[in-house]
Amino acid sequence: MHFRVKLKNSTRHFLYLRANSTLMPQNTLLLDVLNGKPVNRPPIWIMRQAGRILPEYRALRSRLSGFVELVTTPDLAAEVTVQPVDRLGVDAAIIFSDILVIPECMGLHYELIEKKGPFFPETIKGIADIEALDSGESAASRLSYVFDAINETKKRLEDRVPLIGFSGAPWTLMCYMIEGSGSKTFSKAKAVLYKEPAMAHKLLQKLTDTVIEYLKLKVKSGVDVVQVFDSWAGVLDQQTYTKFSLPYIEQIVAAINDLVPTIVFAKGAHFSLDDILNGQSNAVGLDWSIDIPQIRKFVGSDRVLQGNMDPCVLYGSKDRIAEKVKQIHSQMGQNHIFNLGHGVYPDTPLENVISFVNSVKSLEY
Amino acid sequence: MHFRVKLKNSTRHFLYLRANSTLMPQNTLLLDVLNGKPVNRPPIWIMRQAGRILPEYRALRSRLSGFVELVTTPDLAAEVTVQPVDRLGVDAAIIFSDILVIPECMGLHYELIEKKGPFFPETIKGIADIEALDSGESAASRLSYVFDAINETKKRLEDRVPLIGFSGAPWTLMCYMIEGSGSKTFSKAKAVLYKEPAMAHKLLQKLTDTVIEYLKLKVKSGVDVVQVFDSWAGVLDQQTYTKFSLPYIEQIVAAINDLVPTIVFAKGAHFSLDDILNGQSNAVGLDWSIDIPQIRKFVGSDRVLQGNMDPCVLYGSKDRIAEKVKQIHSQMGQNHIFNLGHGVYPDTPLENVISFVNSVKSLEY
Numbered sequence: 001m002h003f004r005v006k007l008k009n010s011t012r013h014f015l016y017l018r019a020n021s022t023l024m025p026q027n028t029l030l031l032d033v034l035n036g037k038p039v040n041r042p043p044i045w046i047m048r049q050a051g052r053i054l055p056e057y058r059a060l061r062s063r064l065s066g067f068v069e070l071v072t073t074p075d076l077a078a079e080v081t082v083q084p085v086d087r088l089g090v091d092a093a094i095i096f097s098d099i100l101v102i103p104e105c106m107g108l109h110y111e112l113i114e115k116k117g118p119f120f121p122e123t124i125k126g127i128a129d130i131e132a133l134d135s136g137e138s139a140a141s142r143l144s145y146v147f148d149a150i151n152e153t154k155k156r157l158e159d160r161v162p163l164i165g166f167s168g169a170p171w172t173l174m175c176y177m178i179e180g181s182g183s184k185t186f187s188k189a190k191a192v193l194y195k196e197p198a199m200a201h202k203l204l205q206k207l208t209d210t211v212i213e214y215l216k217l218k219v220k221s222g223v224d225v226v227q228v229f230d231s232w233a234g235v236l237d238q239q240t241y242t243k244f245s246l247p248y249i250e251q252i253v254a255a256i257n258d259l260v261p262t263i264v265f266a267k268g269a270h271f272s273l274d275d276i277l278n279g280q281s282n283a284v285g286l287d288w289s290i291d292i293p294q295i296r297k298f299v300g301s302d303r304v305l306q307g308n309m310d311p312c313v314l315y316g317s318k319d320r321i322a323e324k325v326k327q328i329h330s331q332m333g334q335n336h337i338f339n340l341g342h343g344v345y346p347d348t349p350l351e352n353v354i355s356f357v358n359s360v361k362s363l364e365y
Numbered sequence: 366m367h368f369r370v371k372l373k374n375s376t377r378h379f380l381y382l383r384a385n386s387t388l389m390p391q392n393t394l395l396l397d398v399l400n401g402k403p404v405n406r407p408p409i410w411i412m413r414q415a416g417r418i419l420p421e422y423r424a425l426r427s428r429l430s431g432f433v434e435l436v437t438t439p440d441l442a443a444e445v446t447v448q449p450v451d452r453l454g455v456d457a458a459i460i461f462s463d464i465l466v467i468p469e470c471m472g473l474h475y476e477l478i479e480k481k482g483p484f485f486p487e488t489i490k491g492i493a494d495i496e497a498l499d500s501g502e503s504a505a506s507r508l509s510y511v512f513d514a515i516n517e518t519k520k521r522l523e524d525r526v527p528l529i530g531f532s533g534a535p536w537t538l539m540c541y542m543i544e545g546s547g548s549k550t551f552s553k554a555k556a557v558l559y560k561e562p563a564m565a566h567k568l569l570q571k572l573t574d575t576v577i578e579y580l581k582l583k584v585k586s587g588v589d590v591v592q593v594f595d596s597w598a599g600v601l602d603q604q605t606y607t608k609f610s611l612p613y614i615e616q617i618v619a620a621i622n623d624l625v626p627t628i629v630f631a632k633g634a635h636f637s638l639d640d641i642l643n644g645q646s647n648a649v650g651l652d653w654s655i656d657i658p659q660i661r662k663f664v665g666s667d668r669v670l671q672g673n674m675d676p677c678v679l680y681g682s683k684d685r686i687a688e689k690v691k692q693i694h695s696q697m698g699q700n701h702i703f704n705l706g707h708g709v710y711p712d713t714p715l716e717n718v719i720s721f722v723n724s725v726k727s728l729e730y
Binding site for chain 1: 516549550552555556558560601602605632635653654675680682
């Protein structure tokens, strides 16, 4: 695809160095793949690698009042961000945070209820609620605890591996802001797309403006890569995704990928994957339901793909894990970032996660 | 596809009449489409049409102790089965019941907890638990309340429209029996596929044997069509679906479709849709995420497809609903059963559901 020439030119790397004002990490695998440089094996990181699979995380977490304390205390967030680098030997860290800090900084407060998930005491019900939200840099700059956590993490990483920053996609953030909590269908949020599309676009644009400034500040604080998570892409279809999600993700990607490489992961968006692959991100994450040979056939071998092992494979034997790793590796070929096709599940045996990482690290091109 | 010649031959219709020992319904649209006969518009029914969208359902429900009382009392189940025929004017009734009566009749008791969903006090943990389950006809024949409800419904329908019977697919039933309740990921059930595949197959076969006998008894009691719901297909991928779900569904279809036409609906199974379409069912249900032109291109215009309007379209204006109905109609062409791509959501305005049905009834080929 012609745009890839532009993305892979030599200025990209220069900009990356300038944006972070730091040295290149010693382990450059992830950045090399994202910058189109040859590597001798795929890099690996794991969605939700910092979290309940690690005993040291659980020990720290049990001393705290709640998840929010962890997210808002830079020293603690940095500590759990670095834990999987030490324990699992992954090729990248991802800053420990939460996608819902964006509604929070825009003025829509949320809570995390143990075993239930996010809860918004107030939700977005009409245009007036959207107009009352702050947005852009003035909103994003309130999230100093995130930027401080990034600074602290960079110190503790001592340039061993790159640090990934992230944001929820505007559609996914809107889901929670309308619905007020998690949902299997997000039918309230979807109803707005059909009943009041102009209102939806107004909210999505405000979210986009804020996410862009937030990610710029993250880059300024030191993240080397950015991933946009569209966790609830899968409740839409091709028509609604094309109208209400993808254009906003593309705005974000366009604003960020001159600074650092971007990865877009839209879980469940099989219906719009062609369009996502035709977008400008440096890499596209795939969930485990996606058939890799079919995607490679569509997109060719140059596009960087991330994923996509089913997290449930990690409940199996080490042989089963190694076998699946080899299968995915042979289907993906070059230009691949190894990962799961969804966040690792909390009850996954730690030794199996380590075995997964080691299987990937023993691969060769 | 060559097997369709076999399915559409003249003996099929004869068997249908014999199995039910009743007259053909006055409204034969659904049966005609399933039997490959010409119709002047697509028939319509709506998944979960009997339920909370109807005020008369809510009124009846509020007088009862719980959902289980409704499912196990034939007169009441018949009453709510017929309600949408009277109120919405749909072209078929579907017996009001629950997919989890199958584990119940096999000896695994469950409860339905208000606003939370199904709950199994005991779950399947190992081979011994599976061996302790009853199966086949001796298990299925315990569900006399379902067969009585079908008999009673047939009387009340007075041959106006055909009656659909249904079952959960073995994989979906296994999900609940292992997990013990609903889940976003069904990771415990999936773990068994990776850790103990032989145990999974043993349970799936016992479920299949029971579902077949159950559906045969439903046909004997008077249902004119059978739909198999694989509600949790979407948590699998092509490889696991091919091993652990589709072969069992095909066993069921093969056993039933000499008696009455069968419809297979595997929600979220985009990765295995080609295989499902190549199966022997008389019709395949599509969820709303599926691109109709792409499917028609793959499968041709003869295969009967059911669906697939996003239930959330029903939150929109009547014009929006009519517009979407026309779009789906023009993409589907002939050999189409109109339906949503998922069950109707409880908070859908009744007048919009009626408007949806009327829009479909005003279509012409």
